[in-house]
Amino acid sequence: MPATARDEHAVAPTPGAHAQPVVKLRHPIRWASYVIIAVLAAMFVNTILTNPNYGWDVVGEYFTSVRILDGLLKTLQLTAIAMVLGIVLGVGLAVMRLSSNPAVSGVSWLYIWFFRGTPIFVQLLFWGYISALYPVISLGIPFGPSFVEFDTNVLITPVMAAILGLGLNEGAYMAEIVRAGILSVDKGQTEAAQALGMKRGRILRQIVLPQAMRVIIPPTGNNTISMLKTTSLVSVLAFPELLYAAQLIYSDNFETIPLLITASIWYIIVTSVLTVGQYYIERHYSRSERLAGPGVLSRIAELQRRRGVTVDTEGEAR
Amino acid sequence: MTADTRVPMVRAEDIRKSFGHLEVLKGINLEVQRGEVMTLLGPSGSGKTTFIRLINHLETITAGRLTVDGQLVGYREHQDRLHELRESEVAGMRAEIGMVFQRFNLFPHMTALQNIMAAPIGVRREPKGVVRERALSLLERVGMSDKSGAYPGALSGGQQQRVAIARALAMQPKLMLFDEPTSALDPELVGEVLDVMKDLARSGMTMIVVTHEMGFAKEVADSVVFMDDGVVVEAGSPDAVLVDPQHQRTRDFISKVL
């Protein structure tokens, strides 16, 4: 057998002081725990395989069925739309919160206080029953005549209720994340930009937000993962996302457990994929923190330029 | 822009500045002429930083009258009243005054070249090609031609400060403010930054420099102002203030710094 450096026999000599034989410490408790865990795992696998109530054949039958895949697609879409709405709102609310105008920052504070202080489930129910609160939505002069009126039930469909409920709630959480990001940028950056004659909007877009990204992006990834799971609450609004699609099926065929398993497997697949993405995002940001290098955007531009795609790198300075 | 060469570049009349109840500047009077290089000395906490931040309105004055190139800083005078300037007007005024900070404050997500080009393109809306040419020649002037693509994190303190000076010069300012530009640097890096500043001083730039580098003051300054506890204690030529100071406070300070 060739002795490579990785070969166990080729490893450095016994660490004992005079190269005497060493008796390794025994770990009886560790071995006992292995045995117990192995037994429990065997029992668990056994019940999963033998308990007919799991209905694995039903899971297999529905796993890639059109209704389930359609629900999955809607879940993904809802997650994306709600996150985009939440991020846009969050940036706006964070900037408002940091405003020197007390009315503006007060409104933002109130918004965050309300949407973080009540359960998302209750908020979704409110959006679902909004027509009981405001049967008609009208546009016009405040306290004066109205020009157009909408029937709330027509305007706020289950999709709209789901998007508003999830997005407005997410906005409050994103606001805090973005605010922390903005505050993490050294004040000297703003002052240097001001001294160069830049105005507030440009300083925010070109100087502060790009640097705030390393603080904003990792928790935003976390929130996206948790949003994916939170979308399941939308089933109460009769919006056919993944969980509600499963519920609709089992209300017909009474295969409740197998369909919940089907939905769960899909949730865990998607969250796993997102978690891997999250891992790389966090690694990227913890590394660039040490190097104080460029942000994601300029990295992407750099890569594209190397591939020969012409990118306006100074475009960041437009 | 006033081209009247008789108007001083900076004129401060009885400038006062308080933070809450703390009065930091207690009536500063001084003038900086066009092309003049003034060094500002004084112990820590004497109000030097505050004073130069007032000049580009990073702080607002509490009382007194401050003009740059004949124009009031931060206000417009109309029918015996002072009207606060709008944000865009303040920004326009700042664009003509360069500032160099103790901690460099380069934008870490931009390369050296991008740092220099950002304001001329974004604020002045100058054509990119023109700005690029100017930025490259400024990098050459501060001896940083080979680092145009480097991010600030990859540069030494001295290199960062030279890029910061180039960034300020890219706006073609009529006045440059320096707030202890070398005091955050390792001793062996001070010289390279001072050389760039001396070169700039000899080119006729109007400069106010807060520094404790006596060599710089003696070599290129036209005037030296010694501040203590929010007032100007002594002002005059470098020889008068540094070699033959009239006040005990000045003597004490200079003997400590040398």
Ligand SMILES: Nc1ncnc2c1ncn2[C@@H]1O[C@H](COP(=O)(O)OP(=O)(O)O)[C@@H](O)[C@H]1O
């Ligand atoms: N933003 C501020 N708020 C309150 N006090 C301040 C502020 N900036 C400066 N000061 C105080 O003003 C005094 C003068 O500070 P500064 O102008 O930085 O002095 P110097 O630059 O000469 O060391 C110090 O006592 C400092 O604590």
Ligand SMILES: [Mg+2]
């Ligand atoms: Mg200072």
